[in-house]
Amino acid sequence: MPTTIQHLPMPVPPATHPLTSRHVAVIGAGAAGLVTARDLRREGHSVVVFERGDQVGGTWVYTPKTECDPIGLDPRRTMVHSSLYNSLRTNLPRESMGFLDYPFVAKDDPERDPRRFPGHREVLMYLQDFTREFGIDELVKFETEVVRVGLVDDLKWKWKIKSKKRGKDETTTSTTPGHVDEIFDAVVVCNGHYTQPRIAQIPGINEWPGKQMHSHNYRVPDPFRDQVVVLIGSSASAVDISRDIAGVAKEVHVAARSVADETSGKQPGYDNMWFHPMIESVHEDGTVFFQDGSFVLAGIILHCTGYKYHFPFLETNGIVTVDDNRVGPLYKQIFPPALAPWLSFVGLPWKVVPFPLFELQSKWIAGVLSNRFALPSQEKMMEDVEAFYSSLEASGMPKRYTHNLGSSQFEYNNWLAAQCGCPEIEDWRIDMYKACGKNKRARPEFYRDEWEDHHLVLQAYEDFIKYTS
Ligand code: FAD
Secondary structure: OOOOOOOOOOOOOEOOOOOOOOEEEEEOOOHHHHHHHHHHHHOOOEEEEEOOOOOOOHHHOOOOOOOOOOOOOOOOOOOOOOOOOOOOEOOOOHHHHOEOOEOOOOOOOOOOOOOOOOEHHHHHHHHHHHHHHOOOHHHEEOOEEEEEEEEOOOOOOOEEEEEEEOOOOOOOOOOOOOEEEEEEOEEEEOOOOOOEEOOOOOOOOOOOOOEEEEHHHOOOOHHHOOOEEEEEOOOHHHHHHHHHHHOOOOEEEEEOOOOOHHHOEEOOOOOOEEEEOOEEEEOOOOEEEEOOOOEEEOOEEEEOOOEEOOOOOEEOOOOOEEEOOEEEOOEOOOEOHHHOOOEEEOOOOEOOOHHHHHHHHHHHHHHHHOOOEOOOOHHHHHHHHHHHHHHHHHOOOOHHHOOEOHHHHHHHHHHHHHHHOOOOOOHHHHHHHHHHHHHHHHOOOOOOOOOOOHHHHHHHHHHHHHHHO
């Protein structure tokens, strides 16, 4: 469901203060943290990146490990960051996925995956290349988890970051007890939002005898062999995982809010997969009823129902809250007006092409922090946020869609580009996103290997020459 960016003000004139270098903390060394670190440093800031893992890449660091609570309700569980499954290939073509000035082109190397929609390892290798190219490793404190971020009481606009060094094996209790406090001028939060499961509320679930799992803990289809599985969801992961499982399961029943009458029922090309409307209720005898009155006897429910924004370390005295998955209030998805520009977020929008959007967000933040660009007053930013929320409400959009940009992402990117004095994003990116979406809907099994937008691929590679030659 796309949202509209309301009340786009004219580009803000350059600030009149002298350019200033700040000491900035970046939380997370995934794609967002990496590009943020690069652009902050390019702007002349001193940067420290805190990363609780032992390498860069965030989501793209695949691990076969899963959490002990398969639906992620136990707050004491040992977290596993990545939600990747073993078979995952990108759902965006590599030409549009890469950073704007560091294209994700195929490498002539037998170790690499040259496909247009490569496997997850290739994306990790691309992020490692990016890290090496821009020397970002030297800015990162690995195995260092941020446990608290808060304003320092007696120093106006300074942040104290409390971090702890983690042991190598997160499944043991070898975490070292030492906490370290450091002071920064500004903090950019880049901690990702595909780790904390959101599960469907199902009437009768406490009495239902089967197992449950969230897609966060799905890695390989084998545990589903010969099982009757009910999978909830219709996102890219739900589409992939249902097909992965159908290869071994006895039956796969996909339940989704968005299943239209004409697509429900047995799925063409499969003798063991059915689509249903949402689950109505589940029962002690193992039955799962759907909203159209049909039912199955199932052994496992797999929630492919998305994730929650989660900032367990952030203390802002209630200035920034997460309410029904709305992180706010945030000016242009980035700055909480009352704490701007000293606190910012990169990477919150979803249903987007993430890396280029992260890049534009980070350029803007870097320039605002150095005084190269000025923000509107706190009141004006708040007015803009409120107008945006009102427009969502008027169009019947639930709060939890606040960060779903969808088709308005390109307008958003261009707005950011204008703030930074960068050129608008190329038309082929918009056309490719649309062409890929259409192809995905038409042939969910084959869109990664069969496409018609060859002319757009050519245009992309023509554009890339300026970065790759
Ligand atoms: P992450 O990659 O999650 O990185 C966040 C980092 O912050 C992690 O390294 C984490 O360890 C660290 N961190 C978190 N908390 C702390 C803390 N307290 N202290 C220190 N460090 C911390 N995008 C695409 O472009 N194409 C795709 O095909 C695609 N497919 C996807 C498939 C799946 C299953 C998922 C889950 C996502 C997919 N995405 C895809 C989106 C993907 O998440 C983004 O591409 C991007 O990697 C997100 O980067 P990020 O830096 O915001 O978050």
